[in-house]
Amino acid sequence: MNIAVLLFDDFETLDVYGPVEVFGRLVDLYAIKFYSLNGGQIKNQHGVSVLTEKLEDINDNLQIFIIPGGIGTRKEVENKLLIDKIKEIATFSKFVLTVCTGSALLARTGLLDNKIATSNKRAFEWVITNGTNVIWNKKARWTIDDKYYTSSGVSAGIDMALGFLSDRYGIEFARRVAFEIEYNWTEDKDNDTFKVK
Amino acid sequence: MNIAVLLFDDFETLDVYGPVEVFGRLVDLYAIKFYSLNGGQIKNQHGVSVLTEKLEDINDNLQIFIIPGGIGTRKEVENKLLIDKIKEIATFSKFVLTVCTGSALLARTGLLDNKIATSNKRAFEWVITNGTNVIWNKKARWTIDDKYYTSSGVSAGIDMALGFLSDRYGIEFARRVAFEIEYNWTEDKDNDTFKVK
Secondary structure, three states: OEEEEEOOOOOOHHHHHHHHHHHHOOOOOOEEEEEEOOOEEEEOOOOOEEEEEEHHHOOOOOOEEEEOOOOOHHHHOOOHHHHHHHHHHHHHOOEEEEOOOHHHHHHHOOOOOOOEEOOOOOOHHHHHHHOOOOEEOOOOOEEEEOOEEEEOOOOHHHHHHHHHHHHHHOHHHHHHHHHHOOOOOOOOOOOOOOOOO | OEEEEEOOOOOOHHHHHHHHHHHHOOOOOOEEEEEEOOOEEEEOOOOOEEEEEEHHHOOOOOOEEEEOOOOOHHHHOOOHHHHHHHHHHHHHOOEEEEOOOHHHHHHHOOOOOOOEEOOOOOOHHHHHHHOOOOEEOOOOOEEEEOOEEEEOOOOHHHHHHHHHHHHHHOHHHHHHHHHHOOOOOOOOOOOOOOOOO
């Protein structure tokens, strides 16, 4: 399965590289590439810099589209060119996975309307303003509705990626990957330790 | 504090970007840069590519030197030029942090001789051959001896980085960072869930 990861300036580091670790190590199953609206070097506030291809170069046989969050989403939700492009790619992609405030970007496309989704628990009040018709779940570690997977904040992207593997190849397969990366996986998607009390 | 992260081909993604997330988000405290022996683009098997500076450009006022693991270490332990450079930098760096099989690289320098260290629990038998005078700890999530922090596999680098913060700024500070990245932190460094039974 081919995976396209969306990047934009000031994305959150682990939102991206958590799922990239999980999928990337399965070299026989997944091939990952990084994209941004205009291609070129994308940077974040953590000192991380990534060379990207253009979103328009994504082929419509895409299997998985990953949308991370980060402080950059506050600006990008107003970037109509980006939101339109996300909508186009998310529509033809077989699966769409958002991490953290990445669900705010996807919500802006309207594709999450009447669907269940979650987001970073500490940015929740802002995130929900980006999709008033989304059925926001404040307790989930991650959610699944139709082809859309959305996770809670940062590290939760790892739990969701493992959950995605579990849904495709069974829970023992996912547990083995969690074991290999020595990650204490929250297997229950409906119960986030970090939910707002 | 300035942080230099060592990269080499086929480094493990999360070994690097776990600690980078933890330190990177503290923008007022840490500045991170990426280095390799010869500089330039470094790639791994997960599709990740990073532009690096040369190790020789690291200034001797370095505060933190991070050495990740990954399948690439199997080759790099035989790279005398790299091991010599690691020894030089680790010697002047105020702290040295290894993740996963990164401790095999550091062990090759001799700097871990008669010091306590750990590594990836599934690569342990190979790792210990790289430092027969190291006091290897098979149960720790991470270890601290003098200025050397070494962590167990992959995700354990996040726990160690949080532990490093705890040692500098107190446990409540570290807990807040873990909370912000929604990470279920293993606070007890001496008890790795993934230890060999």
